[in-house]
Amino acid sequence: MGAEPLPGRVVALQANYCLVSLDGPCEPGGDGAESWRDGCLLCTRRTRLDKSGLQVCVGDRVTVAAVDWRARRGAVVGLEPRHSLLERPAVANVSRVVVVVAVAEPGLDPLQLTRFLITAEATGQPVEVVLSKADLLPAAEVRAWCRRLEGWGYRTVAVSTRSGEGLAALRHQLAMPGIAVLCGPSGVGKSSLLNALAPALELRVAAVSGRLRRGRHTTRHVELFPVAPGALVADSPGFNTPALPADPQTLAAAFPELLARLRVAPCRFANCRHQGDPGCAVGDGWDRQAIYGRCLEEVEAAAAARSRGGQGRQGERGLRQRGDRLEPLLDPQLRRSSRSTRRQGLEQDLPELEGDLSSPDREDSDPDPR
Structure with missing residues (x-):
């Protein structure tokens, strides 16, 4: 009889694999990136999960079986119910959503920020706003933005990784138990904030495009990182146009x-x-x-x-x-028919053509007069 499945949490998705941090003694106690990954297993997903329509997301509680401790491999065989889900970026069991926008480079767009806030509100969890790159604007303008967003109903913190402004307040917010998701447009400095809060992570960052004044995609997938005991933060890829609700x-x-x-x-x-x-x-x-x-x-x-x-x-x-x-919509006159449609048309015309070739009334079918 096989060993009992082990409980854990999905901390990253890499191609068709899940990176799972197991509960108990295998879960790392430090807050460095290396110790965190050392306590994880690279797992496949059992086919029956896909056939049942159960999609595994970062943050999901799962059970793992068929563990190869030497290769640090396993297979996800079960998925526990979620209490919340952020659809984009897809993160399960979210405790709060932190929408990060820059006050400059790229500039703050109220409509774009609103679309991110609408997506965050759909989780039913607390939503907070972080204004990054606060050192690039005069302090009076930054305070005006904070007051405006608080008028919208959101707790707002202005931060700067260069001056250190607001980092202590943000660290206190993210240290609360649970999963916090940092989401927002590309180039606003989400990974830079995590590097400032936990330097051992050494997440990849890049400067804003000088020609387009837009952020470059440096984070390629969602991944959870520990910032305090029991507190995980999801760093997510930036995107610029969140979807609106259907209803x-x-x-x-x-x-x-x-x-x-x-x-x-x-x-x-x-x-x-x-x-x-x-x-x-x-x-x-x-x-x-x-x-x-x-x-x-x-x-x-x-x-x-x-x-x-x-x-x-x-x-x-x-x-x-x-x-x-x-x-x-494309004008119907500009549409090209598919290969299968063209082939069906040729097959329909072929019998008529064969009939014409075999007809005795054709001039070239008459016997030689000689």
């Missing part, structure tokens, strides 16, 4: 300042769009009103495209829904 009715719940107004005076109608409709208690004059309107229009357009069977009409933005994104 327009759920969008308002991702704006804490809007919910605060609704708690004071609820709207008359449950399906209110909060866009100045009669009886709407939200009213005008709140900071992200225009941003909320833009997001709502995009979500409603995508929902309308799905209700038409995924086919957008020509002349109506020229878009169609393809999975979770909108794609431009």
